[in-house]
Amino acid sequence: MIAIDDLRLAVTLARSESLSAAARILNVSPPALSMRLRKLETLLGLTLANRDARRLSLTADGERFARECALLLEQLEALPESFKQQDDRLTGTLRLAAPFGYGRQRIAPLLARFAKVHPQLCLHLDLRETPWPDRHDSDAVIHIGSLNDSSWIARTLAHNDRWLCASPAYLEQHGVPSTPDQLAEHRCICIRENDEDVTLWHLRKGQARKTLRIEPALLSNDGSVARRWAEQGLGVVLRSQWDVSDAIATGNLIRVLADWQFDSAPISLMVPSRKLRSARVQALMAFLEDALRE
Structure with a gap:
């Protein structure tokens, strides 16, 4: 039987450049991750990834499996919200990635306010030099500057000269x-x-x-x-x-x-397409738009 950890494994592999990078995200050793991958491939009867010491690439079957796993994880994480009380409390985990400077100075204080409004929500702020497109397992990403193309949707939070x-x-x-x-x-x-x-x-x-x-x-x-x-x-x-x-x-x-x-460098919030967007992301998006408009 496929476990939730197997779903997370497939999604992480799809967003990582190497087996070592995926192991760091999942907080396991590369040999342990390699063993888990082999067991999953044996269970499915498929080759999911081609890998060596420096490079990881999914096969066509692996890409399809990772997409299906991402959808299933999104549905599982959204399940508690479908039973939430009428007081509109949010639960679960919300992962936001942002650039170092802007994330530290502007986003972190706003997330502190957001956390007080939603105390049952677990918030992860991941500060990175290049949060986009290196989004890993983020639910939303703060991006500064122009963006040529993306599978996600950019919502402008602030105009930034x-x-x-x-x-x-x-x-x-x-x-x-x-x-x-x-x-x-x-x-x-x-x-x-x-x-x-x-x-x-x-x-x-x-x-x-x-x-x-x-x-x-x-x-x-x-x-x-x-x-x-x-x-x-x-x-x-x-x-x-x-x-x-x-x-x-x-x-x-x-x-x-x-x-x-x-040239300006607008500040945008990158979010998934509407059908993959959870109530947590919707709430964060509305909060940041109001806060930065102030």
């Missing part, structure tokens, strides 16, 4: 750029996130358009580090509005070229 900023000390020493072309004379701090070309900056003002290739003086894959470098007077940084608004309010940073607009 990018602002060019520098510290008062830096601007006093190096001067305030009044045109985009003058940025070539300044020390620029860049943030390498996802697969974006971070040294190519696009600006617009009315009908005017500019594209600049930046030679970064400092480069980091951590936006908070880049912002702190700018606060310490090391250069100008192009950073999300949500991250620098407080520093600008306190005077630690000053927005420059404010009459020019850079």
Whole structure:
């Protein structure tokens, strides 16, 4: 008989790049996971996956089995909600993935509020450098920036401009750029996130358009580090509005070229298609939309 653990095994394998990665998610050793997979394949009389030390890929049968398992798990997790009391209490587990900086500063405090409203709900917040598309077993994912295509649905939570900023000390020493072309004379701090070309900056003002290739003086894959470098007077940084608004309010940073607009990075909540969306995800979606609108 197929057990619930077998369903979780198949779904995890479908979302993992290697057997070792799947073992880490399921909190078992790779040899133990390999043995469980062989037993499941023997039970089904099918080969579910091709695997070696570094790579894991599902067979056509394995992909179909994983899809069916995902549907069954969703139905099982939603079952208690179908019997919930009229007080609309939510139970079960809700897993949300988010980027490190935004998740730590903005999403974690909101989840604390959400947890107080739904005390019987078990919440998991998984902070990742690239939560999308590396969503693993998440029920919903916070994504910042544009998204070309997805099997999930993107719900925009907040419009998020990018602002060019520098510290008062830096601007006093190096001067305030009044045109985009003058940025070539300044020390620029860049943030390498996802697969974006971070040294190519696009600006617009009315009908005017500019594209600049930046030679970064400092480069980091951590936006908070880049912002702190700018606060310490090391250069100008192009950073999300949500991250620098407080520093600008306190005077630690000053927005420059404010009459020019850079490419925005909207904050979206990635959720499954409607037929796979649980009441927990629906409640989280409504809560985050209201909270971030405030």
